Amino acid sequence: MKRILSLDCGGVRGFFSLEILHRIETLLREQTRNPDLVLADHFDFIGGTSTGAIVAAALAWGMPVERIREMYHHQCASVFGGKRGLLGRFYAKYSEAPLTAVLQQVFSEDGQGGQPALLGSAKVRTLLMVVMRNAATGAPWPITNNPRAMFNNPNSPECNLQIPLWQLVRASTAAPTYFFPEELTLARQRHVFVDGAVSPFGNPSFLMFLTATLPCYGLEWPSGEDQILMVSVGTGRTRVRLDCPPTRQRSLPKQVAHAVGGLLDSSGVYQDLLCRTMGRCLWGEPLDLEVGALLADEAGPPWRRQFTYVRYNHEFTRDELKPVGGTELFRRMDNLKLIPFLRDAGAAFAESCVRGDHLG
Numbered sequence: 001m002k003r004i005l006s007l008d009c010g011g012v013r014g015f016f017s018l019e020i021l022h023r024i025e026t027l028l029r030e031q032t033r034n035p036d037l038v039l040a041d042h043f044d045f046i047g048g049t050s051t052g053a054i055v056a057a058a059l060a061w062g063m064p065v066e067r068i069r070e071m072y073h074h075q076c077a078s079v080f081g082g083k084r085g086l087l088g089r090f091y092a093k094y095s096e097a098p099l100t101a102v103l104q105q106v107f108s109e110d111g112q113g114g115q116p117a118l119l120g121s122a123k124v125r126t127l128l129m130v131v132m133r134n135a136a137t138g139a140p141w142p143i144t145n146n147p148r149a150m151f152n153n154p155n156s157p158e159c160n161l162q163i164p165l166w167q168l169v170r171a172s173t174a175a176p177t178y179f180f181p182e183e184l185t186l187a188r189q190r191h192v193f194v195d196g197a198v199s200p201f202g203n204p205s206f207l208m209f210l211t212a213t214l215p216c217y218g219l220e221w222p223s224g225e226d227q228i229l230m231v232s233v234g235t236g237r238t239r240v241r242l243d244c245p246p247t248r249q250r251s252l253p254k255q256v257a258h259a260v261g262g263l264l265d266s267s268g269v270y271q272d273l274l275c276r277t278m279g280r281c282l283w284g285e286p287l288d289l290e291v292g293a294l295l296a297d298e299a300g301p302p303w304r305r306q307f308t309y310v311r312y313n314h315e316f317t318r319d320e321l322k323p324v325g326g327t328e329l330f331r332r333m334d335n336l337k338l339i340p341f342l343r344d345a346g347a348a349f350a351e352s353c354v355r356g357d358h359l360g
Contacts, residue, residue, distance in 0.1 A: 001360055002221050003229045004212065005043040005059070006205040007052030008268060008313070009197040010235025011175070011333020012076055012342070014051035015069075017233045019346025020312050021055070022065040023354045024231070031356055038064050040125040042359070043231075047129030047144075047208050049196040051235065051333075053172035057107065057165060060128040073339070075102050080334040094334070096170065096179045103166035119145050119168060120152070120161030127219075129211065131196035131204050132172040135181060140199035142207055143168060148218030157187040172196045175333065203268040205232040205275050209307060223306040225280040229360040232275065234313025236342065238327045240265050261331055272311055277301060279309030282358050310358045314349050 007017060021039065029037045039046070040062045048056030054075075058068045078098040101113075109115040109123065117123055124145055134141045143160050146152060152161045163184065171182035171193035181192045201207050209230060212221045221228060240261040273287060276294040286293045294300075321330050324341050332338075 001227060001229055002045070002212065003043045003360055004045045004205075004208050004231070004307075005039065005047070005056070006203070006208050006230065006232040007046075007048035007056050008204075008232075008234045009048075009050035009052055009195070009202040009264075011051055012080070012335060012338055013235035013330075013333070014055060014072060015339050015342040016236040016314075016346035016349075017052070017312075018055065018065060018069050018072060019343055020233050020350045020354060021059070022069070023347075023350035024359060025065045027354065027356045028359060031359075038062055043126060045127040045129070045208060045212060047131070047142075047204050048172075049131040049199075049202050049204050050173050050175065052204070052233075053130045053132075053169050053196065054103075057124075057128060057130065057169050060124050060126045061107065062123070062125045071102065071106065075099060076336060076339070078102070080336055092180050093178050096174070096182075099173065099179075100166070100170055103169050107165040107169070116164040116166060118161060119143065119163050119165050120147070120154075121165065124165070129204065129208055130168045130172050131199065131201045131207070132168070132174075132182075132193045133196055133198045135192045135194050136190065140196070140201055141193065142196075142201065142204065142211065144211060144217075146211075146218055150216075150218070160186075178334065197264060200267045200271070202264055203232065203234070203271040205230055205309075205311075206271050206278070209275070209278070213306075225305040225308045228307035230275060230279060230307050230309045231359065232272070232309070232311045232313075234268070234311070236314050236316055236330075236345070237265055237268065238316045238318075238321060238330055240331070241327070272313075275307075275309050275311065278305070279307040280305040281309045281311065283353065283355070284309075284311035285313065285315060308360070312349075312354060314345070316345075320345075 025039055028042050029035055039059045046056045046060045105113040107117045109117050129142055129144045131142045151158055174182050175195040181194050184191045211217045212219050213223050280296045281294050284293050321327055329335055
């Protein structure tokens, strides 16, 4: 069985998913009696979007979750700890320099940032997907290190395997209004990349399944519930609502925030729905009152299931979020005050819901 690990976007809410990943790693170490096991030893294909891309690349690099948690805490404090000056904030809220420095050091051949590791580096121990959006061409760019992919031909000037890994991860996290875009030059053409969440693939699970199985991508893994296991990890969600009844005097910034937040949340739920419909879902919270959770023991579709699927994510209620100031503050990707809450909530969720028999 091939195993896929998919990680959602979400800014600082990545702390919630890190607690789930820590529980997965702990269970696998117990099952294999190998205290040094890392998730790159178990999963064949790891991918993520935005904050999920940082974690996915670190896992594929062979890092244990505990070390990623430490790196993540330092990174969030340095990245979101100070804003640009008033003039700079007109273009982007934060400087990308602290994040760039961390990524350059971690994803380097010497471990010190002296020699950048490329996407095709042998230090990347699994198949890896990093999702970004090419603002210059207007298309999502899910880039992998698959040597058989069309744009990974080493004889081509457009070979993606020659791109520094840190730069791809930085591009996937270039959230508009928060950071400047990331620029790359490929085959003498300038490309401008923004956060992969500015696409339908803030949750990249179903995209990763298609990448693994469709002939055009070159991997052509056989599909079936006994052939592929997909473990999808979210960063926690809350419903994006308007006050009822909505006031006509709602400000333009609040209308924009609601529209963007609603689109991001809905696209993630839709990707989850696709996976539960096409796959055999072992675990996941209910999606809504009509479809429920679509678990394996419920009535399924009239077609063959293409993979086995587990979705670890939690929908926080308004009451659960009262201690941290409500839903609007929870959705802010730069809210450092959320970190203790996210770690506690993620650890409690993982202890309750993550099971060894889900992991293949």
